[in-house]
Each structure stands twice: as structure tokens, then as C-alpha cells.
Amino acid sequence: MVDVGVSELRRSRDRLARQGETAVQAGEDAIGGLLYFYAVECGLKAEVLRWVLQRQDTSALPKDLRRTHNLRQLAKTLNLQDPGPGADPLRCHRQKDGSWVESQQLHEAWRYGAELRTEDQKAAMEALKALLKAVRKGS
Numbered sequence: 701m702v703d704v705g706v707s708e709l710r711r712s713r714d715r716l717a718r719q720g721e722t723a724v725q726a727g728e729d730a731i732g733g734l735l736y737f738y739a740v741e742c743g744l745k746a747e748v749l750r751w752v753l754q755r756q757d758t759s760a761l762p763k764d765l766r767r768t769h770n771l772r773q774l775a776k777t778l779n780l781q782d783p784g785p786g787a788d789p790l791r792c793h794r795q796k797d798g799s800w801v802e803s804q805q806l807h808e809a810w811r812y813g814a815e816l817r818t819e820d821q822k823a824a825m826e827a828l829k830a831l832l833k834a835v836r837k838g839s
Contacts, residue, residue, distance in 0.1 A: 701766060703759045709746035710839055713739045717832055729821060734810040736828040737771070741807075743835035744774035751838060752777055770804040771831060780834050789827035792820035 704712075720735030748765060749755050758766065765774065771790060790803030795815035801808075806824060809816060 701758065703757050705757045706746045706750050709742045709749070709758070713743035713746065713832070713835070715739075716742065724825070729825070730810045730813065730816075733821065733825055733828070734807055736825060736832065737769075737807045737810065740771055740828050740831045740835065741769060741774070743832060743839070744771060744778065747835055747838045748774060748777050768804070769807055771828075772803055775831060775834075778835075778838070780831070790824050792816040792824055 716735045716739035720732045720739060722732075723729075723735060724732035745758065745761065745765070749758065749760060753760050765777065768774065772788065788803050790806055792801045792806060792809065793799070793816065794801060794809075795817055801814060801816065803824075808814075
């Protein structure tokens with residue numbers, strides 16, 4: 701993994717969020733979701749480093765947080781409230797068979813083109829936007 705500083709993570713958070721919004725406005729929901737997912741991940745990791753670990757770069761992240769894509773785990777580390785109603789608003793049903801894509805796998809589903817139920821995908825996007833807003837408050 702490439703080590704980066706808190707300010708780099710925050711810049712990436714903002715850049716990815718802008719690009720995600722542009723993609724969503726263009727009707728590219730999966731691309732927008734993927735970009736939002738990574739924006740939130742960058743933001744959460746930056747705030748964990750800054751406020752919890754009081755360190756300035758990703759080399760200080762413990763292994764379980766360093767490689768994780770589990771946004772709920774990162775949010776919990778910051779004592780953030782869950783971003784939406786229900787057990788996990790970042791969980792989506794697959795269109796084909798109704799099986800679940802868990803929140804830590806959502807970025808893979810969007811990246812690899814898995815077809816997700818529209819209503820679940822919309823709820824996940826709203827949850828990501830809520831997490832992004834909460835993370836920005838902390839910075």
C-alpha cells in the first residue's frame with residue numbers, strides 16, 4: 701500500500717466526491733457510487749488518523765484498518781452514527797438472484813458491474829452521502 705498523509709486523503713476525498721457527483725448527474729450511478737465509496741473511505745481514514753491515532757500518514761493505521769473497505773468499521777472507530785435506517789444501508793440486493801452484496805463488498809460490485817436493485821443502490825448512495833457529510837464535519 702502507498703502511504704499518504706491526512707491532507708492527501710482529504711484532497712482525494714473531495715476530488716472523488718466531486719467526480720462521483722458528476723457521474724451521478726450523467727446517469728452513471730455505478731461509477732458515481734464507486735467514486736463516493738472511495739471518497740468516504742479516504743475521508744474516514746483521514747479522520748481516524750487525525751483524531752483517533754493522532755498521526756499524519758497511513759503508515760500509522762493498524763492492519764485491520766489499513767486494508768479495510770469496511771466503511772461501517774471505520775465509522776465506528778470514529779464513533780459516527782450509522783448513516784441510515786435498518787441494519788446496514790450500504791448492503792444491496794443483486795438484481796439476478798436477490799442475494800446480498802455486503803457493505804464492504806459494495807465497491808467491488810460497482811467496480812465489476814454487478815447489477816444491483818435500484819432502490820438498494822439509491823439507499824446506499826444516500827448513506828454514503830450522509831457519511832461523507834459527517835466526515836467533512838470532523839475535518
